[in-house]
Structure formats: structure tokens, C-alpha cells
Amino acid sequence: SSDSGGGTTGEGGVDQVKVGVIPIVDVAPIYLGQQKGFFKNRNIGLTLEVASGGAAIVPGVTSNETQFGFSNFTSLLIAQTKGLPLKVVAAGVASTGEAGKDFGAVVVKGDSPIKTPKDLAGKKISVNTLKNIGDTATRETIRKAGGDPASVNFVEMPFPNMPAALDKGEVEAAWVVEPQLSTIKAAGGREIASTYVDVAPNLTVAAYFTSQKLIADNPDLVKRFTEAMNESLTYADSHPDEVRAILGTYTKIDEKLRASLVLPKWPAQINEASLQTLIALGEKDGIFSGTPDLAKLLP
Amino acid sequence: MGVLKRAGTVVALPLILFAGWYVLSAGSENFYSPPLSKILTAFGDTWQLDRIRADVLPSLLRLFAGYLLAALIGVGAGVAIGLNRRLRATVEPVLEFFRAIPPPVLVPVIMLFAGIGNGMKVTVIVFGCIWPILLNTVEGVRAVDSVVLETARSYGVNGTARITHVVLPSASPQIAAGLRQALSIAIILMVISEMFAASNGLGFTIVQFQRSFAIPEMWSGIILLGLLGFGLSLLFRLAERRALRWYEGLRAAQRAG
């Protein structure tokens, strides 16, 4: 029964746990960890639930229908300002910190007049979600290059639609992540800036989280999950080939593309300083309705 | 008195339901189902005049454009398909094919042809809400009384006159059913279309609220959608009453006379 403890405790004391994830490269570690038995070793029976985004994952976690979820930090910070009782339990994914070799970037068409981040000012740029990490990061890139971040015209559309939109000239630039980044580059697109790198060195982009209620009710489960997660992250970070292999199991990314993707970093540590920067930038852009309290969100 | 009574029946059930909602949700701790009082406050704060101008108005314009187009195409194609058995046999599977494809999946394809501007959104609305109109028109046209059709034929009422004076009026009750269905579907698709490449609109705003966890505001948007649907249905009813006066008389419970 899914009692207050959250997660069903089956025979042999195995806790059945559901985790809401998005079918993208970022969550490869949890799949890898599941395959390697890092969770089973800690008596956690893992079920991964694939959703399209936070709108479906966060309510599931708050009502304990799913016990953990994956989300980017800006969304978590917004939720925190709104008073959602969420708590981060493990790092999710981080920027590689290397300009030109990161998993997210602003790209343009090969023959575009846009050459430098400064040229992005006043342009129409697609992001997957407005008022979220995409526009914060892109604005910062432009700001750093000396352009006017306020002049950018952001358009929201799902990542998979961006290659076509860019190609057809519907948008002049696109903020994308892998695998669309590689797809666009393969089609002749040019990378203008690694936006995450411009926000902060080694920016922690996303995290795994749970509800405060579950932490209160079943701290042991949460602790075990965190441990297993951290082990998975570390393992993934050091075994890129296995990551590329596991991508073939839960995504449909074809083999060629899998081989050429830029993989993100998966440090087990959350880079708090980078998050402070993210908060500051987000406040500057008016993303938050209050001031996010990072301490309340982080473990 | 009559007007008062009519207004009474219109608002009675909604009032009861809202009162029930108000009471049941009063102490709600649940983040996603906040107390109605909070939602109503959010409603007042959110839907101010400039917001209506900036978000609701563009949505409504797209809605009307899409709905009217769908009505024109749906009735036009429906009459052709309903009258011609071979055409119906040929195109029906194709139409059924497209009808089964979810609009969210279709939007990217529409974007390939219609870009990401208002044209795309209107197309999405047309594509979604044309089906009830089309289907009902086809069925209504098929069901035209054979004696009526024979009368028209024997008096040489052919071509456009046959369509405008015989087929369309006869099918109009069922066409009205389709148009009525389509109205609320158009509103739904207005929301869905604004989930893609939009920067304003009622649907866009609601989705933004949802994403940024502004739940009372999101609910207030949903209530606004409901009110919009209700308002439009009143307008629709007025138009329907006028256009189908003959039908209502014909079908009126004679006892009431």
C-alpha cells in the first residue's frame, strides 16, 4: 500500500519507487543506475515514468503518486517561490563548462548573418519554455557580449520542432540542447554560443527532487535514493560509452547521432554558487514572483 | 417575470455548483486545488482590462477566424460529400485518418506549411473543430427526406437552388448540432494552438500559469474559458433560434400551445 511512507514496500523490504523523468539525454544516469543495480542494491525497485515536462511531473510528486522527479532548476526555483513543498535530493545534470563543447547552445542557420552573440540582439529566438532557463541563459550570453538582452524576441516551441523552424526561417536563432543541437549542426547549422557556460562555470542545470512530506515520512528511503542517484551520476560521468549505449534503450536517437552527441557533465555535487548566479539573473529578467530561497530547496 | 425566471434557470445550477465548490475547497491545503476564494481573488487580479486586450482579444480573433473558416469549409465539403456517394466512399477513409491524429502531434506538420504565426493557430483551430461540422453536415444531408428531394427534382429545383433551398435547410438542424459541438472544440484548440510558438493569448497565458505554478491564476483562466464558452453558446443559441425558427415550431411540444 502506498501509505504515508511513499513507495510501496514489497517483500524483502524492497521499496517500490516511481520517478518522473523526461525522455532526454540528461536522465541517462538514472537509467544506467537502474541497469547497473545501484538502486536494487539499496532495496529500491525503480519504475521510470516518462512525461513530457514539469507540468505533469510536479503534481505527481506533490501528491506522492510518483515519489521523485527530474526538473531543471529554474522551474524548481519558481515552484519554491510559489510555496510548493519540494526538496532537491540529488544533482541532475550540469553544463560541461567548456564553450563550444556544451550540450546546450544557441544556434543559427549556416548562412545566417548572425556571427556573434552580440548579433542576437533584436532577433527572434526560439526557446522550449518562456521565462525559464533558456531565455535567462540566452539573455546573459547577449548581455556579456555587450548586446541589449531586452531586445530579444523569444518564441516558445518544443525542442523537436526547432530544426524545422530554424531551417524555414521562422526563427532566426534557436536555443537547443542535445540531440537537436547535433541534428542542427549536422544540417549545416552554426553554434553561436554555449549559453550555460556564459551563465556560470559548471552550472548545475537540473536536479532530482521529492516532496517535503516524503522526506519527513520516510527519510531512510530518500537517503538511499540519494545515495543510489549519486552513485549513478558518478558512474555515468566516467563511462560515456555506456551512456551512449543506454540512450539507445529509452530514446529513439539513432546510432550515428548517439555517437556524436556532446554529453553533459554529471557531477554528484550541486554547484550552489552557479545557482545563486542563476537566481540573480532570473530576478533580473523578472522570472520569479518572489525571491527564491535556495536553502529551502537544497537538501 | 418571464425574463427573470429564465435568468433564474440559467444561473441556478452554476450557482449551486460554485457554492458547493466554495464550501468544499474552503480549507484546502492542496497546492493544486486551492480554495475557490483564492481563485476568485486571482480572477479579479489577473483579468484586468489590459490583460484582456493583450491576451483575450487576440485569442478571440483567432477563434472567430478559425471557427468561421471551419464552418464554411465543413458545411461546404459536407454538402458535397453527403450528396455524392462516390465522393463519400473515396474521401471518407482519408478524412477519418486525419480526424484521428491528435492536434498536438499535427501542429509541427502544420508549422511546416503555415509557419508559426496566426495562420498556424487558425489552421490548427480549423483542423480540430471542422470534424463535428463536417460529419453532421454529411449525415444531415444524407438524411434529407426522399419525398422532399423528389419534389425538388420534379419541379426542376436543381443546382445551387437545390442546395440552398432544399438540402441545406433540411439538414440545418443537424448542421446546427455540429456547429454547436465545434464551438467548444474551437475554444479548446485555441488553447492548444497557443501552446506552440505563441507569445500572447488566453491559452498561452493559462499554460504559462500552469508552468510557473501560479495555480489560482491558472484556475481563474479555466473559469474564464468556461465563461467564454457559455457566452458564445448564448450567442450561438440566438442565431440558431432565428435560423431554425421553422424547425422549432415544427418540433415544438404541441401540448404547450
Next chain:
Amino acid sequence: MTTARRGSSVQAGNPVLLGVAGLAGLLLILELVPRLGLVDEKYLPPTSTIAAALADEAGDPAFWTALSDTLVAWAIGLAIAVGAGVLAGLVIGSVPVLRALTASTIEFLRPIPSVALIPLAVLMFGTAIESTLLLVVYASFWQVLVQVLYGVADVDPVAFETARSFRFSAWARIRHVLWPTALPYVFTGVRLAASVALVLAITAELVIGSPGLGQAIAVAQSSDAVPTMYALVVVTGILGVLINLLARTGERRLLAWHQSVRGEVTV
């Protein structure tokens, strides 16, 4: 001169053949549009490429599981929606007071998009099938209800008076007069609801991530596996065609007496 002329079944053509021809035409267009460069085939691959991807999918047991998951959600959701819609429609439609009282509420609730209810569904049921069902039923219920309401209003007053004069019980009036009158409308309603239910089942899976075709589409989409994505979309389209075929067959059986079907069989 012994042959029948206008409207003969020979001239009208075989409906199955015509339907197949229609679909073949569509496939041909979809093959040509990208081939002729009207759109980039990266984004809308030609039919042949989609067919190849479809063949790949068909070899994957996961595809069949997804398909059956979707169909189960669709069937249960549709059954509930049709049952509830017909029942509510007949009751509300035959009691004028109820009709007047509920009209505004129905119009208020109908335009609320199922997608807006996703958080609520997830909150209540997580990613379990009930979430999908909630959305499916919510969306398709109205289709049936509105059709039944219009159908009930279409009853011939003389037929209804006949029933009254013979003192038919309320149930008999519904069963023998209102229901047959509304049946053609109900069929349209069911056909509308069937595809709306399919659309919503897939959309819900797509967004919430309940297992099924929709989720498979979402995965293919976010993986830039464009042909696979279209292959799955084509599967939903084919499902739609099959569902309609089923509905049409039922209609021919149950509505043999109705003007619309009558005209098709008599020569």
C-alpha cells in the same frame, strides 16, 4: 432496355475500392510532396521512408504493447463516455426542466480543455491509466451528450403523440420513440467521440507519460527520430480509419430503416 440507370450499384462503384483508392491517393501525395521538395524530407519524410520505419516498429514488441495500452485506454474511456453521454442525454433531453437547468452548466464545462486538467488528473491518479481515462472521458462525453440532446429534440411530434395516446410508459417512450429518433445523431456522436477519445488517449500519454502510443510518439519526437514519429502518427490515423469502418458497419445494421441508410441500399 433492361438495365437500371441512375444510382445503380455498378455506377456508384464499390465503396471499399473507392476508399482504398482515396487512401492510396493520400499516400501518393505524401510521397510526392517531400520528393518534389515542397517540404524538406528531413521534417516530413516521404511515405516510403515512413513505411520502412513502420515496418521496423512492427518488429518491436514494445510497439505492440504500446498499441494495446492505447487501445485499452481508448476502449474503456469511450465506453464510459458513450454510456454516460447517452444516458445523461436521454434523461436531460426528455425532461424540459432538467434541460433548462443544466444548459448553462454544460456550456460552461464543455470548452474547458482536457489539457488544462492534466495537473488535476496527475494529482489524483499519477500516471496510472485512470489519469488518461479521466481526460478521455471528459473530452468525449460532451460530444455524445450534445448529439443526443439534438437527436432527442428531433423527435417527430406525431410519432411522439402516438406513443402518448397509447399511454406508453416513460421508459417505453424513451426506448421506442426517443432512442430510435436520436440514434442517427448518437452514431455521429459516437464517431466523433471515438476519434476524440483516441486523440485524447494519445495526447494524455504524450504529456503525462502513461505508457502507450502517445508516449512512444513523445520519445520519438524528442529523439529527432522523425520517420519513426510519423510512423506512429500514421498508426493512429489507421486506427481512426478502422474505428470508422466499425462504426459504419454498425450503422448499416442498426439504421437500416433510416432515410440516410435506406437511400443507399434501395435501387
Next chain:
Amino acid sequence: MLEVKGLRKVYRTGTREVEALRDLTFTVENGDLVCLVGPSGCGKTTLLRCVSGLLDPTSGDVRVDGKAVDGPPPGMAVVFQEYGRSLFPWMNVRDNVELPLKQKKVAKARRAELVEQSLDAVGLTGSESAYPWQLSGGMQQRVAIARAVAYEPQTLLMDEPFAAVDAQTRADLEDLVRQLWKRLGVTILFVTHDIDESVYLGQRVVMLSSSPTVVQDELIIDLPEARDQLTTRADPAFIALRTRVYEQIQAAKRNAGQ
């Protein structure tokens, strides 16, 4: 006993207002067979629908056995003038006739018997499984008559029930009605526009004026009970009566003309 007192009916739709009945008063004793004649559009159908409780009068009273009519009274059958529309197109002939019997909770075996007998009486044996829209106009009308006959009503209201059948069938059906009336003691109110028919069938003929409609005249048909298509119609008394009715109707028309 059926009493109609000061009956008035005004149809109002939008701005159009038609006074179909102005002031009707007459009574029909239980077991009577009364024929109603009157010019087209004078309100015969309206009257029948008020009597059967299907239509509310604007003013005045309809009473059956002293009780005000408020909905169709039990044991009543109506043959509607719009016979085509009163048959259910989704049921075959047999089911159309049988359904009211089911509603009356007649046992199955008896039902089958009644259906068979009544269809036979109207000459439709062999068409049981046809749908109404597969029948000719006259056949449809006979189905409607068979339905009423099978129902074995206490009160039978018939609105021009033989309008669509040929002369020979009509004569047969007239005899069928009289036979039913005698056998079951049914109270019958019979609308017709055939003057001979009204005299041949009725014990009494009530003549309505043209609009504004009142009772123009009532005539007792004092012909012998046993009637026969050949002898009765040749009877000088019959001829005299039908001339009376004819004159009254002419008078009604003339009045209206003035």
C-alpha cells in the same frame, strides 16, 4: 361519457394567431358512434387532439366520465390523419401494431393473435415484416388502423382514417369499424370528409361550421342498426339524410363566405 363544453382553441406562434375552435359543445355517450364532418381546416383535428388530451385547449372543458381530461385517458386509441408520420419507421409492421399491446401488458400469445387478426382484417397479411416506408400510402394507413383495432380500445378517435384507400377497401374498413364497435361497445369519434360515410357509419353526425368554428348542426341517423353497403346506401332514408348533411355543410360554407 365524453363531454365537450365551450371548447376554444387559439394557436399562437409568433405574431400569427389562429382561432381554430371558437366554441364547441356536445356530448358523446359511452358506446356511441359519432361522426364529425366539417370543411377542411375547420378544426376537426384540433378537436380530436383536445379530446385525446394531447393538446391543451385555450379555454373550455373536455371531460371523460366526469373527469377533466389532462393527458391521454387509458383505453384510448387514436388513428392520426398523418398516418405516415404516426407509424414508427424503425419498426416493421408487426412491431408497430404489437408495441401498444405490450404497453397494455397483453400476454404474448394473445398479442400475436390480436396482431394477426387485425392485420388480416385490414388486408395486410403477408406484409408483417415490411417497414412502413416500404408500403404504399393506403397500406400505411391500414397499418395505423390495424394498430388501433388490435388495441381493443374503449374510446377510439379516428381522423379521416380511410382517406388513402380505394373505394372497395374503404367499404370493407367501414364495415370493420362498425363490427368492432358492436362487438366491443367502443365509443367512437370518427372524423371524415365523406358525407356518405358519415351517414353510413354513425349513430349521430356532428357538423362543424367553417372558421370561426362552432357546432353547425347535429343529426341523429335513424337508420336500422344492421347496415350493408348495398342496401343501406340505396335506402331513401339514407339519401335523405346525406342530403341534409350536404345542405348543412353548404350552409356552413355560405355563412363563412359572408
Next chain:
Amino acid sequence: MLEVKGLRKVYRTGTREVEALRDLTFTVENGDLVCLVGPSGCGKTTLLRCVSGLLDPTSGDVRVDGKAVDGPPPGMAVVFQEYGRSLFPWMNVRDNVELPLKQKKVAKARRAELVEQSLDAVGLTGSESAYPWQLSGGMQQRVAIARAVAYEPQTLLMDEPFAAVDAQTRADLEDLVRQLWKRLGVTILFVTHDIDESVYLGQRVVMLSSSPTVVQDELIIDLPEARDQLTTRADPAFIALRTRVYEQIQAAKRNAGQ
């Protein structure tokens, strides 16, 4: 000239198969007024629908002026037996009568005149703006007649057009038809189940047998051209003719019975 040769019609629906017409052959000269009588369900309506090109015969031929009929020929008007269903309920009386004239491209002023005249001729002045469903059965039928009359057709097919009107109106309408026929030289095929009417109206009466339907007999009505409701009907020649028709129909029935 209208030629019907070896006409056969079998209705097939599902497993049910009805031979409505077996073998009909007769001709109607241009400007003739031919009455068709026959028992209920013998196929009169079916015949009319084949003649008007609305229904394809199973075999046999219908020719108008030597040309095979394949769809309604121009200048033809039909009064359907199902008068109620043949009026357009979404149009008021005037529009119902006027629409065919518009299709015939009659000028507006003339149209108004024709509509007014024909509605007046059937006694419906004052009901122009009523909808068909606001009229009594007989009034509806008269609208259908007015529509055909206003159309000034070359060929007029009427299927029991006076079934729903009272005796007096019927007589008036009979005279209206004869008058129209004489004035315009219309070819008329008139289905009726009233034997007197067929003799009173026609130049010729074609009698159909009951099913399987063939032409039972044809009778030339050699009464004087100028006919009158009182004198003609009292004419011994008239009585003799109507007896002839009656006997033939009886014979038809008997044949069927065997």
C-alpha cells in the same frame, strides 16, 4: 405523347422482394386527361414515379414524345400522395409555391400573380405566410395542388390529390383541374381511389389490377366536354360508366383473391 411499354418494377430491399408492377402498357396523348384507378398497394404511386423519371423501372420503357425518360422531364409538375412530406417545412406557403416558378425563371411580377391566383383557386388566401406545419392536412394538400397549378405545367401528375379535403372542396378542386386542363391543354395523369371522381374528371380511365399489377381495363369516358357537378353526376351515362369501373375493380379484386 406519353408511352408506357412493358413497364415492370420490383422493389428489392435486403431479402424482401416486391413486384409492384408486372407489365404495364398504355399511352397518353398530349393534352389527354387520364385517370388511374386501382386497389390500394397495386402500384399507382410506383407507376407515377416511373413516369416522372424519379424512379428507374426494373425493365420496360417510359417515353415522352418519343424520348426515353431519364429524370424528370421539363415542364412537369407532380402532386405527391405524401403531400405533407412534399412541402418544405422551412418555407412558408407562399415560398413553397413560388420556388418552382423561380426555378422556371418566371419574372417576379408574374410570379406573384401566379402564386396569388393559385392560392386563391384552392381557397388558401390569407394563409400565405403560414408554415406548412401550421396548416391542417387538407390545407397542406391544397398548397401542394396550388404549387402544381401555379407552375403551369405541360404534364401534370397527381397522386390522390384530393384525399384529405372535404366533399365540397373536393368538388371545387375537381372543377379547377378540368378548367386548368382546358385552358392550358395540359396532359394529366390523375390517380384516384374515388370511382366517381375518375369518371367525372377523365377522358379515359385506366384500371389497374391488384398485384401482380397489369392494366385490367381501359374505358373511354364519352361524356360531354362541359361537365358540372350536379348534372353530370346525375347523367345516366355517368352512372353506367361508374358502374362499369366499379365492376372492373371488383373483378380485379376477385382475380387477386383466387
